[in-house]
Amino acid sequence: MTAPAEVPKVSPQPTHRPGAAPWPEARRTARTAARPLPRDSRLLAEALGHVLARPLSALTDLPAFDTSAMDGWAVAGPGPWRLGGAILAGDSSPRPLEDGAAVRIATGAQLPRGATAVLRSEEGEVLGGILTAARAPGLGQDVRPRGQECRTGDELLSTGCPVTPAVLGLAAAAGYDALTVVPRPTVEVLVLGDELLPAGLPRDGHVRDALGPLLPPWLRGLGADVLGTRRVGDTREALREAVSSSTADVVVTTGGTASGPVDFVHSVLSDLGARLLVDGVAVRPGHPMLLAVLPGGRHLVGLPGNPLAAVSGVLTLAEPLLSTLAGLPRADAYAAALTTAVPGHPADTRLVPVTLHDDGGASALRFHGPAMLRGLAAADAFAVIAPGGADAGADVEILELRW
CATH class of the missing domain: 3.90.105.10 (Molybdopterin biosynthesis moea protein, domain 2)
Known part of the structure; x- marks a missing residue:
């Protein structure tokens, strides 16, 4: 596992869009952007x-009737007992027992009326049709009484x-x-970028696609059914066709959310008449993320193309949106104490991968740049670092990796 280390200082980089939402506000917007899917x-x-x-x-009622908790004999009274017959699990309406009588009984079988206890097989002895025991079982011993677990109408x-x-x-x-x-909300992942390779080593200016393998299982862990992952070429037309043809409740795109020469997410959303709810978030990494409502009420979460920045977008926008659609209750927030000081951005929230300790502490990890996954692979959670940073020993909000 990667060793914890002091996180380098973050230099001011006010490159996010003017009016980018504060991180807590963006999370609230994503959580309230939809209602649970129809039951x-x-x-x-x-x-x-x-x-x-x-x-x-x-x-x-559970159990629905008095049952035997052990293999043995259902007995009536203190014994010795006259033995006759047997009751197996599934036998209905067993004959009542008179005082001084016993019947062989299997675990889970219905107890006959008149039975006072169950004598375990290893504690009884049969001789000449008479059952004896060194010590008679106490009243109700090894009996699961009707309604022991719940009564009809109890909320389970x-x-x-x-x-x-x-x-x-x-x-x-x-x-x-x-x-x-x-129902679980459906999601389709659209991986953008002609520079991405589906297999093999990076070469000739091309890099491996890390988000195609990473996102689908993560989104399933958040309560979604992933319909598929599509690679989309770096053209406005290709992206528009992919988004408009998707049948998923939520479309998740990777890359194309900034203002580069092939960043077409904003223009495609405009073409389709979508409504932007979040257009940039004051968070590091991942500030170019966005959330939009598509025609028909579906949603699109636009993640940045850098892997760790995309993960920040999942935690900030995709997770609360999917939780609401899936009808999941809001997870309880909790805090952990930092083992070392973690510098902050002057104006933006930082999400920093951390390891958690048994004593309640959290240690920041190295390799936390927007394009890096090494720190994430060793992390237990993310720490939320408010603008300005946090001192050693400070309690900070923890975002668990629910997958």
Whole structure:
């Protein structure tokens, strides 16, 4: 892992667009730019990864009836017991037990009326049809009583809970065949830049595409379904066709957001009649990022082309937007104390990759330039450094890497 080191000072570079949004304001704008997608009913097998759109309330008591927690004998009274028959899991309406009687029972089987406890297999002995035990089981021993886990109508999980495999299991146990969920928003990634190579070593002025492999799994980790990644040539027409033909809820572009000779994102958005919500953010790295509403209510997040600057755009704009669309609750913010001073930009927020320590500290990492990923690959999180910097020991906001 890359060793922590003091972060070099940042020289003033007021190159972002006039009127660039302060970083906290840009995050708030992205979070409120949309509403959760319309709720939908999904079979359990299709609900994984979505978010509950309504509370999950129990449709039955759990357990639905008194059951045996162990293999053994259901017994009535203090013993010894007359033994007869057996009850397996799935047997319905077992015959009641009279005082002094016992029946063989399997784990999970319904307890017969009149049973007072379950005697474990290893604690009983059968001789001549009579069951005995060195010590009689206490009342209710090894019995899972009806409603032990929940009663019908109890709220098991609240709205906004992600549907995990464990949630699917709980929902099935509680009687559900389908769940009402907020679907995962769909995303398409458009990688811009004729200088990018899909494979091999950098050569002849061309560099490897780092964002094509990086962004899709990251966006999936933020709750999105990535429809695909398209490479788009450096022409206005190619970009306009790619954006207008996309069916995704959110289009994510990489590069082309500044004012270079082949930076066409702004002009294409103007061509399409899009509405800019964020046009530049006072943050380092990544200040040329943008957020726009496309015709029909879809969104476009324009990320800078430099890899770490693009990651800054994901944390600033894509993550809060996708969280809202997916119906995810806002993550609780928390702080960590810096182990060393971290210089700041005079006017802009800085996002600095850090490692986190068990004692609650955070150490800034080297290799944090806009085009660098080495620091990110070793990082646990990003620290939010306010304009002017932060001293050693200062508590700073932490942005976790949710992937």
